[in-house]
Ligand SMILES: Nc1ncnc2c1ncn2[C@@H]1O[C@H](COP(=O)(O)OP(=O)(O)OP(=O)(O)O)[C@@H](O)[C@H]1O
Protein backbone atom coordinates (compact mmCIF):
# COMPACT_ATOMS: atom_id res chain seq x y z
CA UNK A 1 0.00 0.00 0.00
CA UNK A 2 1.15 3.52 -0.76
CA UNK A 3 1.81 5.65 2.23
CA UNK A 4 0.46 9.16 1.85
CA UNK A 5 1.45 12.14 3.97
CA UNK A 6 -1.19 12.89 6.59
CA UNK A 7 -3.80 15.26 5.34
CA UNK A 8 -3.65 17.44 8.41
CA UNK A 9 -0.04 18.25 7.69
CA UNK A 10 1.15 20.98 5.36
CA UNK A 11 4.03 20.54 2.92
CA UNK A 12 6.41 22.19 5.36
CA UNK A 13 5.47 19.69 8.01
CA UNK A 14 3.49 22.23 10.05
CA UNK A 15 -0.10 21.51 10.94
CA UNK A 16 -2.93 23.02 8.97
CA UNK A 17 -4.71 25.76 10.88
CA UNK A 18 -8.47 25.93 10.79
CA UNK A 19 -10.48 28.83 12.18
CA UNK A 20 -13.88 27.71 13.42
CA UNK A 21 -16.31 30.62 13.38
CA UNK A 22 -19.73 30.33 14.94
CA UNK A 23 -21.55 32.36 17.56
CA UNK A 24 -22.62 29.11 19.17
CA UNK A 25 -19.85 28.02 21.57
CA UNK A 26 -21.24 24.48 21.58
CA UNK A 27 -20.71 24.07 17.85
CA UNK A 28 -17.26 25.61 18.08
CA UNK A 29 -16.10 23.17 20.72
CA UNK A 30 -17.70 20.23 18.89
CA UNK A 31 -15.76 21.09 15.73
CA UNK A 32 -12.62 21.88 17.70
CA UNK A 33 -12.58 18.55 19.53
CA UNK A 34 -13.28 16.60 16.40
CA UNK A 35 -10.81 18.36 14.12
CA UNK A 36 -8.06 18.45 16.73
CA UNK A 37 -8.54 14.72 17.00
CA UNK A 38 -7.86 14.55 13.26
CA UNK A 39 -4.62 16.44 13.71
CA UNK A 40 -5.59 19.99 12.77
CA UNK A 41 -4.72 23.07 14.75
CA UNK A 42 -7.86 24.96 15.69
CA UNK A 43 -8.62 28.58 16.48
CA UNK A 44 -12.06 29.96 17.26
CA UNK A 45 -13.98 33.10 16.34
CA UNK A 46 -17.35 34.06 17.73
CA UNK A 47 -18.29 36.67 15.14
CA UNK A 48 -17.71 37.88 11.58
CA UNK A 49 -15.45 40.78 12.52
CA UNK A 50 -12.98 38.38 14.11
CA UNK A 51 -12.95 36.29 10.93
CA UNK A 52 -12.25 39.35 8.80
CA UNK A 53 -9.42 40.35 11.13
CA UNK A 54 -7.91 36.90 10.86
CA UNK A 55 -8.11 36.99 7.05
CA UNK A 56 -6.59 40.47 6.87
CA UNK A 57 -3.74 39.61 9.15
CA UNK A 58 -1.61 37.58 6.76
CA UNK A 59 0.86 36.19 9.25
CA UNK A 60 1.99 32.79 10.40
CA UNK A 61 -0.97 32.84 12.72
CA UNK A 62 -3.54 33.31 9.97
CA UNK A 63 -5.80 30.35 9.23
CA UNK A 64 -5.39 28.07 6.20
CA UNK A 65 -9.09 27.41 6.20
CA UNK A 66 -12.15 28.96 7.85
CA UNK A 67 -15.24 26.94 8.75
CA UNK A 68 -17.85 29.62 9.14
CA UNK A 69 -21.51 29.77 10.04
CA UNK A 70 -23.46 32.18 7.82
CA UNK A 71 -25.62 33.39 10.63
CA UNK A 72 -23.55 35.39 13.07
CA UNK A 73 -24.06 38.67 14.91
CA UNK A 74 -22.48 41.93 13.70
CA UNK A 75 -21.22 40.63 10.35
CA UNK A 76 -22.91 37.66 8.74
CA UNK A 77 -20.98 35.03 6.87
CA UNK A 78 -22.05 36.58 3.57
CA UNK A 79 -20.70 39.96 4.74
CA UNK A 80 -17.41 38.30 5.53
CA UNK A 81 -17.27 36.73 2.06
CA UNK A 82 -18.09 40.08 0.51
CA UNK A 83 -15.56 42.05 2.50
CA UNK A 84 -12.76 39.51 2.60
CA UNK A 85 -9.45 40.95 1.39
CA UNK A 86 -8.50 40.09 -2.18
CA UNK A 87 -5.19 38.77 -0.89
CA UNK A 88 -7.02 35.94 0.85
CA UNK A 89 -8.40 34.68 -2.44
CA UNK A 90 -6.43 32.01 -4.21
CA UNK A 91 -7.38 29.96 -7.26
CA UNK A 92 -10.54 32.04 -7.47
CA UNK A 93 -12.02 31.25 -4.11
CA UNK A 94 -11.64 32.11 -0.47
CA UNK A 95 -10.38 29.48 1.94
CA UNK A 96 -13.79 29.43 3.54
CA UNK A 97 -16.32 26.64 3.96
CA UNK A 98 -19.66 28.11 4.87
CA UNK A 99 -22.11 26.43 7.20
CA UNK A 100 -25.72 27.23 6.30
CA UNK A 101 -29.08 26.40 7.81
CA UNK A 102 -31.27 23.65 6.44
CA UNK A 103 -33.46 24.91 3.64
CA UNK A 104 -33.29 26.67 0.34
CA UNK A 105 -30.61 27.09 -2.20
CA UNK A 106 -30.19 30.84 -2.04
CA UNK A 107 -27.66 31.19 0.70
CA UNK A 108 -25.63 28.37 -0.77
CA UNK A 109 -25.62 29.89 -4.24
CA UNK A 110 -24.81 33.33 -2.84
CA UNK A 111 -22.00 31.94 -0.73
CA UNK A 112 -20.49 30.16 -3.73
CA UNK A 113 -20.83 33.31 -5.78
CA UNK A 114 -19.18 35.42 -3.17
CA UNK A 115 -16.29 33.04 -3.44
CA UNK A 116 -16.72 30.45 -0.71
CA UNK A 117 -14.82 27.26 -1.39
CA UNK A 118 -17.79 25.11 -0.53
CA UNK A 119 -20.64 24.86 1.90
CA UNK A 120 -22.15 22.45 4.31
CA UNK A 121 -25.70 22.29 5.62
CA UNK A 122 -26.76 22.11 9.27
CA UNK A 123 -27.33 19.69 10.86
CA UNK A 124 -24.14 18.22 9.45
CA UNK A 125 -22.36 15.08 10.31
CA UNK A 126 -18.74 15.24 11.29
CA UNK A 127 -17.57 12.81 8.63
CA UNK A 128 -19.03 15.11 6.05
CA UNK A 129 -17.08 18.01 7.55
CA UNK A 130 -13.87 16.02 7.55
CA UNK A 131 -14.44 14.97 3.98
CA UNK A 132 -14.80 18.54 2.83
CA UNK A 133 -11.85 19.75 4.85
CA UNK A 134 -9.66 17.01 3.41
CA UNK A 135 -10.85 17.79 -0.06
CA UNK A 136 -10.00 21.43 0.47
CA UNK A 137 -6.41 20.66 1.41
CA UNK A 138 -6.06 18.05 -1.33
CA UNK A 139 -7.30 20.49 -3.85
CA UNK A 140 -5.06 23.25 -2.58
CA UNK A 141 -2.15 20.91 -2.99
CA UNK A 142 -3.12 20.37 -6.58
CA UNK A 143 -3.55 24.12 -6.88
CA UNK A 144 -6.60 23.56 -8.98
CA UNK A 145 -7.58 26.52 -11.12
CA UNK A 146 -11.10 27.75 -10.73
CA UNK A 147 -12.61 30.74 -12.50
CA UNK A 148 -12.49 33.79 -10.29
CA UNK A 149 -15.89 34.64 -8.94
CA UNK A 150 -16.92 38.17 -8.42
CA UNK A 151 -19.63 39.63 -6.37
CA UNK A 152 -23.21 40.28 -7.23
CA UNK A 153 -25.79 41.56 -4.85
CA UNK A 154 -29.46 41.61 -5.54
CA UNK A 155 -32.92 40.44 -4.58
CA UNK A 156 -34.56 37.36 -5.99
CA UNK A 157 -38.03 36.63 -7.19
CA UNK A 158 -39.49 34.14 -4.69
CA UNK A 159 -40.69 32.11 -7.67
CA UNK A 160 -37.13 31.72 -8.76
CA UNK A 161 -35.89 29.82 -5.78
CA UNK A 162 -34.64 26.28 -6.13
CA UNK A 163 -35.71 24.13 -3.22
CA UNK A 164 -33.99 20.95 -2.17
CA UNK A 165 -31.37 19.82 0.20
CA UNK A 166 -30.42 16.41 -1.14
CA UNK A 167 -26.81 15.76 -2.08
CA UNK A 168 -27.64 15.94 -5.78
CA UNK A 169 -29.32 19.32 -5.42
CA UNK A 170 -26.41 20.65 -3.42
CA UNK A 171 -24.13 19.71 -6.28
CA UNK A 172 -26.45 21.67 -8.56
CA UNK A 173 -26.15 24.81 -6.39
CA UNK A 174 -22.41 24.52 -6.33
CA UNK A 175 -22.18 24.22 -10.08
CA UNK A 176 -24.60 27.10 -10.60
CA UNK A 177 -22.60 29.28 -8.20
CA UNK A 178 -19.33 28.37 -9.83
CA UNK A 179 -20.27 28.73 -13.47
CA UNK A 180 -22.64 31.67 -13.24
CA UNK A 181 -19.96 34.28 -13.78
CA UNK A 182 -18.33 32.58 -16.73
CA UNK A 183 -19.82 32.62 -20.20
CA UNK A 184 -19.52 28.85 -20.59
CA UNK A 185 -22.35 27.05 -22.34
CA UNK A 186 -24.38 24.90 -19.97
CA UNK A 187 -26.42 21.80 -20.74
CA UNK A 188 -29.15 20.95 -18.24
CA UNK A 189 -30.52 17.43 -18.35
CA UNK A 190 -33.18 15.62 -16.40
CA UNK A 191 -36.61 14.10 -16.74
CA UNK A 192 -39.66 16.20 -17.35
CA UNK A 193 -40.62 18.48 -14.48
CA UNK A 194 -37.32 18.22 -12.61
CA UNK A 195 -36.71 21.97 -12.74
CA UNK A 196 -34.53 22.47 -15.82
CA UNK A 197 -36.15 25.73 -16.78
CA UNK A 198 -36.07 26.96 -13.19
CA UNK A 199 -32.36 26.21 -12.90
CA UNK A 200 -31.71 27.94 -16.24
CA UNK A 201 -33.56 31.01 -14.96
CA UNK A 202 -31.65 31.13 -11.68
CA UNK A 203 -28.37 30.59 -13.52
CA UNK A 204 -29.15 33.48 -15.85
CA UNK A 205 -30.14 35.80 -13.00
CA UNK A 206 -26.97 35.08 -11.07
CA UNK A 207 -24.73 35.42 -14.10
CA UNK A 208 -22.86 38.34 -15.58
CA UNK A 209 -25.52 38.32 -18.32
CA UNK A 210 -28.21 38.61 -15.63
CA UNK A 211 -29.00 42.23 -16.35
CA UNK A 212 -29.67 41.32 -20.00
CA UNK A 213 -32.73 39.49 -21.29
CA UNK A 214 -33.38 35.81 -20.85
CA UNK A 215 -34.90 34.61 -24.10
CA UNK A 216 -36.50 31.17 -24.04
CA UNK A 217 -37.07 29.08 -27.13
CA UNK A 218 -38.84 25.77 -27.06
CA UNK A 219 -37.19 23.87 -29.89
CA UNK A 220 -39.87 21.18 -29.84
CA UNK A 221 -42.74 23.57 -30.37
CA UNK A 222 -41.84 24.73 -33.85
CA UNK A 223 -41.44 22.96 -37.17
CA UNK A 224 -37.97 23.20 -38.68
CA UNK A 225 -38.42 26.18 -41.00
CA UNK A 226 -40.20 28.28 -38.40
CA UNK A 227 -37.63 27.41 -35.76
CA UNK A 228 -34.83 28.65 -37.96
CA UNK A 229 -36.39 32.00 -38.60
CA UNK A 230 -37.42 32.20 -34.95
CA UNK A 231 -33.81 31.63 -33.86
CA UNK A 232 -31.93 33.58 -36.48
CA UNK A 233 -34.54 36.00 -37.82
CA UNK A 234 -35.13 36.59 -41.50
CA UNK A 235 -34.72 39.20 -44.18
CA UNK A 236 -37.67 40.74 -45.94
CA UNK A 237 -38.92 38.49 -48.74
CA UNK A 238 -36.80 35.50 -47.76
CA UNK A 239 -39.85 33.25 -47.89
CA UNK A 240 -43.59 33.59 -48.45
CA UNK A 241 -44.95 35.55 -45.57
CA UNK A 242 -41.66 37.24 -44.69
CA UNK A 243 -43.04 40.71 -45.27
CA UNK A 244 -40.54 42.52 -43.12
CA UNK A 245 -37.09 41.95 -41.78
CA UNK A 246 -37.34 40.28 -38.40
CA UNK A 247 -34.83 39.85 -35.64
CA UNK A 248 -34.44 36.34 -34.29
CA UNK A 249 -34.24 35.15 -30.71
CA UNK A 250 -30.44 35.08 -30.78
CA UNK A 251 -30.33 38.78 -31.60
CA UNK A 252 -32.90 39.52 -28.92
CA UNK A 253 -30.73 37.68 -26.44
CA UNK A 254 -27.64 39.75 -27.25
CA UNK A 255 -25.87 40.65 -23.98
CA UNK A 256 -28.25 38.26 -22.28
CA UNK A 257 -28.94 34.54 -22.25
CA UNK A 258 -30.72 32.31 -24.73
CA UNK A 259 -32.36 29.22 -23.26
CA UNK A 260 -32.72 26.48 -25.87
CA UNK A 261 -35.30 24.21 -24.32
CA UNK A 262 -35.77 20.65 -25.60
CA UNK A 263 -32.69 21.06 -27.74
CA UNK A 264 -32.76 17.31 -28.43
CA UNK A 265 -35.73 17.88 -30.72
CA UNK A 266 -33.85 20.14 -33.09
CA UNK A 267 -33.49 18.90 -36.68
CA UNK A 268 -30.03 18.05 -37.95
CA UNK A 269 -30.09 21.01 -40.33
CA UNK A 270 -30.85 23.49 -37.56
CA UNK A 271 -28.27 21.78 -35.35
CA UNK A 272 -25.66 22.59 -37.97
CA UNK A 273 -26.55 26.28 -37.89
CA UNK A 274 -26.55 26.31 -34.11
CA UNK A 275 -23.10 24.76 -34.07
CA UNK A 276 -21.80 27.59 -36.19
CA UNK A 277 -23.28 30.20 -33.84
CA UNK A 278 -21.63 28.51 -30.88
CA UNK A 279 -18.29 28.32 -32.66
CA UNK A 280 -18.19 31.69 -34.28
CA UNK A 281 -20.64 33.74 -32.28
CA UNK A 282 -22.14 34.99 -35.51
CA UNK A 283 -24.77 33.98 -38.05
CA UNK A 284 -26.84 35.29 -40.95
CA UNK A 285 -30.56 35.90 -40.84
CA UNK A 286 -32.59 33.49 -42.99
CA UNK A 287 -32.30 34.78 -46.57
CA UNK A 288 -29.59 37.24 -45.57
CA UNK A 289 -25.89 37.52 -46.19
CA UNK A 290 -24.75 39.99 -43.55
CA UNK A 291 -23.13 38.35 -40.55
CA UNK A 292 -24.77 39.31 -37.28
CA UNK A 293 -22.45 39.16 -34.28
CA UNK A 294 -23.74 38.34 -30.85
CA UNK A 295 -22.49 38.07 -27.29
CA UNK A 296 -24.94 35.68 -25.71
CA UNK A 297 -24.77 33.06 -22.98
CA UNK A 298 -26.26 29.78 -24.17
CA UNK A 299 -28.07 27.42 -21.84
CA UNK A 300 -29.65 24.33 -23.35
CA UNK A 301 -31.92 21.74 -21.81
CA UNK A 302 -33.24 18.36 -22.78
CA UNK A 303 -35.01 15.43 -21.22
CA UNK A 304 -33.42 13.12 -23.77
CA UNK A 305 -30.20 11.27 -23.22
CA UNK A 306 -28.14 13.13 -25.78
CA UNK A 307 -25.33 10.55 -25.81
CA UNK A 308 -27.90 8.06 -27.06
CA UNK A 309 -29.23 10.54 -29.62
CA UNK A 310 -25.66 11.03 -30.84
CA UNK A 311 -25.17 7.29 -31.09
CA UNK A 312 -28.39 6.91 -33.05
CA UNK A 313 -27.37 9.66 -35.45
CA UNK A 314 -30.10 12.07 -34.44
CA UNK A 315 -27.83 14.55 -32.73
CA UNK A 316 -24.54 15.94 -33.96
CA UNK A 317 -21.64 14.84 -31.85
CA UNK A 318 -19.72 18.10 -32.34
CA UNK A 319 -22.75 20.09 -31.22
CA UNK A 320 -23.17 17.84 -28.21
CA UNK A 321 -19.64 18.64 -27.07
CA UNK A 322 -20.14 22.34 -27.69
CA UNK A 323 -23.28 22.39 -25.58
CA UNK A 324 -22.04 20.11 -22.87
CA UNK A 325 -19.16 22.30 -21.67
CA UNK A 326 -20.73 22.35 -18.24
CA UNK A 327 -23.49 19.90 -17.48
CA UNK A 328 -26.04 19.98 -14.75
CA UNK A 329 -28.10 16.86 -14.13
CA UNK A 330 -31.34 17.23 -12.22
CA UNK A 331 -32.23 13.97 -10.53
CA UNK A 332 -35.81 12.69 -10.62
CA UNK A 333 -37.87 13.40 -7.52
CA UNK A 334 -38.16 9.69 -6.67
CA UNK A 335 -34.40 9.68 -6.04
CA UNK A 336 -34.55 12.55 -3.61
CA UNK A 337 -37.52 11.85 -1.39
CA UNK A 338 -35.99 13.88 1.41
CA UNK A 339 -36.67 16.98 -0.63
CA UNK A 340 -40.42 16.32 -0.73
CA UNK A 341 -41.34 17.92 2.63
CA UNK A 342 -39.32 21.03 1.77
CA UNK A 343 -40.94 21.29 -1.64
CA UNK A 344 -44.40 20.77 -0.15
CA UNK A 345 -43.82 23.57 2.32
CA UNK A 346 -42.62 25.81 -0.48
CA UNK A 347 -45.62 25.08 -2.70
CA UNK A 348 -48.09 25.51 0.17
CA UNK A 349 -46.66 28.96 0.62
CA UNK A 350 -46.58 29.69 -3.10
CA UNK A 351 -50.14 28.53 -3.76
CA UNK A 352 -52.06 30.04 -0.89
CA UNK A 353 -55.77 29.55 -1.23
CA UNK A 354 -56.31 33.30 -1.17
CA UNK A 355 -54.03 36.26 -0.86
CA UNK A 356 -55.31 36.94 2.64
CA UNK A 357 -55.01 33.39 3.94
CA UNK A 358 -51.84 31.86 5.27
CA UNK A 359 -50.47 28.68 3.73
CA UNK A 360 -52.54 25.51 4.14
CA UNK A 361 -51.25 22.87 6.48
CA UNK A 362 -50.86 19.23 5.58
CA UNK A 363 -51.89 16.19 7.58
CA UNK A 364 -49.43 13.42 8.31
CA UNK A 365 -51.47 10.96 6.28
CA UNK A 366 -51.43 13.19 3.24
CA UNK A 367 -47.70 13.78 3.62
CA UNK A 368 -47.15 10.03 3.82
CA UNK A 369 -49.01 9.60 0.52
CA UNK A 370 -46.74 12.19 -1.05
CA UNK A 371 -43.63 10.54 0.35
CA UNK A 372 -44.65 7.13 -0.96
CA UNK A 373 -45.55 8.21 -4.48
CA UNK A 374 -42.96 7.78 -7.20
CA UNK A 375 -43.68 11.01 -9.13
CA UNK A 376 -43.36 10.28 -12.84
CA UNK A 377 -44.03 13.99 -13.48
CA UNK A 378 -41.48 15.01 -10.83
CA UNK A 379 -41.59 18.40 -9.14
CA UNK A 380 -44.12 19.82 -11.59
CA UNK A 381 -46.54 17.03 -10.76
CA UNK A 382 -45.99 17.54 -7.03
CA UNK A 383 -46.67 21.23 -7.45
CA UNK A 384 -49.90 20.52 -9.36
CA UNK A 385 -51.07 18.10 -6.68
CA UNK A 386 -50.43 20.64 -3.93
CA UNK A 387 -52.03 23.47 -5.85
CA UNK A 388 -55.19 21.41 -6.38
CA UNK A 389 -55.24 20.29 -2.76
CA UNK A 390 -55.04 23.85 -1.42
CA UNK A 391 -58.11 24.71 -3.47
CA UNK A 392 -60.01 21.58 -2.40
CA UNK A 393 -59.33 22.08 1.29
CA UNK A 394 -60.02 25.80 0.92
CA UNK A 395 -56.86 26.84 2.64
CA UNK A 396 -57.39 24.60 5.68
CA UNK A 397 -55.74 21.31 6.44
CA UNK A 398 -54.91 19.04 3.52
CA UNK A 399 -56.12 15.50 4.24
CA UNK A 400 -55.79 12.25 2.27
CA UNK A 401 -58.94 12.91 0.27
CA UNK A 402 -57.52 16.15 -1.10
CA UNK A 403 -54.55 14.40 -2.63
CA UNK A 404 -55.12 13.29 -6.19
CA UNK A 405 -52.23 11.25 -7.47
CA UNK A 406 -54.00 9.98 -10.58
CA UNK A 407 -51.76 12.58 -12.18
CA UNK A 408 -53.43 13.68 -15.36
CA UNK A 409 -50.19 14.76 -16.96
CA UNK A 410 -51.16 18.20 -18.13
CA UNK A 411 -47.70 19.38 -18.90
CA UNK A 412 -48.41 19.65 -22.59
CA UNK A 413 -51.42 21.82 -21.92
CA UNK A 414 -50.69 25.22 -23.34
CA UNK A 415 -51.29 27.77 -20.61
CA UNK A 416 -51.25 30.83 -22.82
CA UNK A 417 -50.99 33.37 -20.00
CA UNK A 418 -48.01 31.63 -18.54
CA UNK A 419 -46.34 31.01 -21.88
CA UNK A 420 -46.71 34.69 -22.80
CA UNK A 421 -45.15 35.75 -19.53
CA UNK A 422 -42.34 33.40 -20.29
CA UNK A 423 -41.73 35.12 -23.61
CA UNK A 424 -43.45 32.85 -26.16
CA UNK A 425 -44.33 34.54 -29.45
CA UNK A 426 -47.67 34.17 -31.21
CA UNK A 427 -46.14 31.90 -33.83
CA UNK A 428 -44.72 29.67 -31.11
CA UNK A 429 -48.04 29.51 -29.30
CA UNK A 430 -50.02 28.75 -32.43
CA UNK A 431 -47.53 26.08 -33.40
CA UNK A 432 -47.78 24.54 -29.94
CA UNK A 433 -51.56 24.44 -30.16
CA UNK A 434 -51.44 23.03 -33.68
CA UNK A 435 -48.92 20.36 -32.77
CA UNK A 436 -51.04 19.36 -29.83
CA UNK A 437 -54.23 19.25 -31.88
CA UNK A 438 -52.57 17.09 -34.51
CA UNK A 439 -51.26 14.53 -32.08
CA UNK A 440 -54.42 14.58 -29.99
CA UNK A 441 -56.52 13.82 -33.07
CA UNK A 442 -54.22 10.91 -33.88
CA UNK A 443 -54.47 9.61 -30.34
CA UNK A 444 -58.24 9.81 -30.31
CA UNK A 445 -58.53 7.97 -33.62
CA UNK A 446 -55.92 5.35 -32.75
CA UNK A 447 -53.62 6.66 -35.43
CA UNK A 448 -56.20 6.57 -38.24
CA UNK A 449 -55.02 9.49 -40.38
CA UNK A 450 -58.17 9.78 -42.45
CA UNK A 451 -60.40 9.87 -39.36
CA UNK A 452 -58.06 12.32 -37.68
CA UNK A 453 -58.07 14.63 -40.69
CA UNK A 454 -61.89 14.57 -40.75
CA UNK A 455 -61.93 15.33 -37.04
CA UNK A 456 -59.77 18.40 -37.66
CA UNK A 457 -61.68 19.49 -40.77
CA UNK A 458 -58.65 19.08 -43.01
CA UNK A 459 -58.06 17.31 -46.33
CA UNK A 460 -56.07 14.15 -45.84
CA UNK A 461 -53.21 15.53 -47.95
CA UNK A 462 -53.09 18.76 -45.98
CA UNK A 463 -53.17 16.82 -42.73
CA UNK A 464 -50.27 14.63 -43.85
CA UNK A 465 -48.32 17.68 -44.92
CA UNK A 466 -48.70 19.22 -41.50
CA UNK A 467 -47.66 16.00 -39.80
CA UNK A 468 -44.47 16.05 -41.83
CA UNK A 469 -43.93 19.71 -41.06
CA UNK A 470 -44.25 19.05 -37.33
CA UNK A 471 -42.24 15.88 -37.60
CA UNK A 472 -45.04 13.86 -36.02
CA UNK A 473 -44.65 10.24 -36.99
N1 LIG B 1 -36.21 22.32 -7.01
C1 LIG B 1 -37.33 23.02 -7.20
N2 LIG B 1 -37.73 23.93 -6.28
C2 LIG B 1 -38.86 24.65 -6.48
N3 LIG B 1 -39.65 24.53 -7.55
C3 LIG B 1 -39.31 23.65 -8.49
C4 LIG B 1 -38.12 22.86 -8.38
N4 LIG B 1 -38.02 22.08 -9.47
C5 LIG B 1 -39.09 22.37 -10.24
N5 LIG B 1 -39.87 23.31 -9.67
C6 LIG B 1 -41.13 23.84 -10.20
O1 LIG B 1 -41.75 22.79 -10.94
C7 LIG B 1 -42.26 23.26 -12.16
C8 LIG B 1 -41.58 22.54 -13.30
O2 LIG B 1 -40.23 22.94 -13.40
P1 LIG B 1 -39.53 23.24 -14.80
O3 LIG B 1 -40.48 23.84 -15.77
O4 LIG B 1 -38.28 24.01 -14.52
O5 LIG B 1 -39.19 21.75 -15.23
P2 LIG B 1 -38.49 21.18 -16.55
O6 LIG B 1 -37.41 20.26 -16.13
O7 LIG B 1 -38.13 22.32 -17.44
O8 LIG B 1 -39.64 20.30 -17.19
P3 LIG B 1 -39.90 19.87 -18.75
O9 LIG B 1 -38.80 18.93 -19.15
O10 LIG B 1 -41.20 19.18 -18.74
O11 LIG B 1 -39.90 21.13 -19.54
C9 LIG B 1 -42.06 24.76 -12.16
O12 LIG B 1 -43.20 25.39 -11.67
C10 LIG B 1 -40.90 24.94 -11.21
O13 LIG B 1 -40.91 26.22 -10.63
Ligand SMILES: [Mg+2]
Nearest residue numbers: 196197261301
Ligand atom coordinates in the same frame (compact mmCIF):
# COMPACT_ATOMS: atom_id res chain seq x y z
MG1 LIG C 1 -38.84 22.72 -19.33
